[in-house]
Amino acid sequence: MKKLAAIVLIPLFLIGCSSEQTIQVAGITTDEEKRAEIESLIRDKKDVYTGTAIMAEDEVLIAIQVNPWVGFKEQKVEKELQKEIEEKYPELNVLVSSDFKMHWETQKLLEEEDEKKVTDEVKKLKDLAKEET
Amino acid sequence: MDPQEYQQIEQQNTPPTPYLKNCLKAFLVGGIICAIGQAITFLYMIFFDFTDKTAGNATVATMVFIAMILTGLGLYRKLGAFAGAGSAVPVTGFGNAVVSAAIEGKTEGWVLGVGGNMFKLAGSVILFGVGSAFFIALIKLILVSMGVVEW
Amino acid sequence: MILFPSKPSIVACSAVAGPVESKSVFYSYFDSVSEDERWGQKTNEQGHSKMIQEACDIVMKKADLKNLDVDFFLSGDLVNQMTPTNFAARELAISFIGLFSACATSVSSVIIASLLTEVGASRFAIAGAASQHNAIERQFRYPLDYGAQKPATAQWTVTAAGYALIGKHDPKLPSVVAATVGKVVDYGEVSPFHMGGAMAPAAYDTITSHLKKRHQKITDYDLIMTGDLGKIGLKILKAMFAQTDATQEELEVFRDAGAEYYGEDEAFQSGASGAGCSASVYFSYIEQQMKTGRYKRVLLVATGALLSPMSFQQGETIPCTAHAIEITME
Secondary structure, three states: OHHHHHHHHHHHHHHHHOOOOEEEEEOOOOOHHHHHHHHHHHHHOOOEEEEEEEEEOOEEEEEEEEOHHHHHHHHHHHHHHHHHHHHHOOOOEEEEEOOHHHHHHHHHHOOOOOHHHHHHHHHHHHHHHHOOO | OOHHHHHHHHHHHOOOOOHHHHHHHHHHHHHHHHHHHHHHHHHHHHHOOOOHHHHHHHHHHHHHHHHHHHHHOOHHHHHHHHHOHHHHOOHHHHHHHHHHHHHHHHHHOHHHHHHHHOOOOOHHHHHHHHHHHHHHHHHHHHHHHHOOOOO | OEEOOOOOEEEEEEEEEOHHHHHOOOHHHOOEEOOOOOOOOOOHHHHHHHHHHHHHHHHHHHOOOOHHHOOEEEEEOOOHHHHHHHHHHHHHOOOEEEOOEOEOHHHHHHHHHHHHHHOOOOOOEEEEEEEOHHHHHHHHOOOOOOOOOOOOOOOEEOOEEEEEEEEOOOOOOOEEEEEEOOOOEOOOOOOOOOHHHHHHHHHHHHHHHHHHHHOOOHHHOOEEEEOOOHHHHHHHHHHHHHHOOOOHHHHOOEEEHHHHHOOOOHHHOOOEEOHHHHHHHHHHHHHHHHHOOOOOEEEEEEEEEOOOHHHHHOOOOOOEEEEEEEEEOO
């Protein structure tokens, strides 16, 4: 019984406690420099453990997941990041979201090749994120 | 025999409430119920256009619906007898309180029976829930305007 | 203490129970067990009433009597204003007095019936009590389907009715020779989920007072059976007698209908309760055991907790009573 518990629990602890950040940025038309810049901005936020940025034309959607321990600060982190990116690139239409739905959808968009489809999808997701009820 | 002497005899012969065991059972069942709720939230988010924010309402509705079915089948009573607070504290417990009272009132008709009895148990939950939410918000508003915390 | 020199007899008995009670250890002694908790009626209260009627019909049939031959109907239940009993009395059309001693009504009604027989006012009187689980739980506790955790001291209200037909003395039948009407005793118990603990002092008080006035010992009885103290309540009662130097042999005389009702099934926690609990055991199992001669002298002590849902919400303690009848078989 104890052995079983150990087998089940140890991987959980290992996964749960890993401080590795996974930051992925995708954008076919945007230049490499911008992508790297945004990636480093997200990476600077220590509380973020997964960040996925989708860039399509002027639209940028960044989905972040914060560490469960600071779950309550989720929206604060979200706002800070949004502000930073907006200041740096006022010409871009940015939305940073900590919503799990955004994370899920952006993960799928990473693989998408069709530029137009990505743009439409990003616009749709942004509308969804603003929905209140 | 005076009352004090009797109290002693009574206590010696009454089995103690197994608080630790009850807590563990409540923790386990309550946790399972919440895990099911979380799974439903994810299902809504993955298969439908719900976000973290909007999936909450749909999940609560679904959980209350499940609790309603279980109450009607007489299964929630058995779960409650085992889990105690574990099944009473999640929103399913609220659903159970509403539905069980409504079923019981059925024999007195729809208006006075079902309508009048429905919130017999859950009514105080609503009252004190709304009341305490108001006061907590008020405290936070005061703290924010004093500059102690941010929204 | 009341003595009955003419020794009114228990002419016939009936016990009717609901579906859950088919699990009871006394199941084989019951006259009829319904498969429907509501006896085919629309509401629980109507079913309750129907159950009382059925029990009364059976007891009259057993003695080969019609309702015109019965002079009094003495009964009670636990629902507000005793409507199930009142409605059953409407159908029976027998002179009726409703009695309320909570779960002790099974015995208090027999005491009144024996008195009426003793003074010659009654040839035959039906006495007893009934309770229906759904109707009573709803009134005293939570809605039926509400998932609540009950402590180990909680008891299960039975769905059962027990009635006895009290008539003139017959040496071949069990007869009521003496009775004690209990005082109301309150030792400060407040939990409606610990009835056994609240009622045990009342039972103790009534039993000791009966034995003292009759100049008897515990061992003069083959059996002293309390109504619905439950497993824990019975333990407390025995501990009280042990405190006053009762021997192990004497303690063996005590039994409790509620504690034994559902056997060792843990789903029923401390055991059975309700007015029908003592009534359906006394007026089936005990009567039949006395007729076969297993018991010659028994003391039936029905206990009742005199609370209402409002009284314990207002923080009142639970006053309890116990009534006793001494039944002998020649």
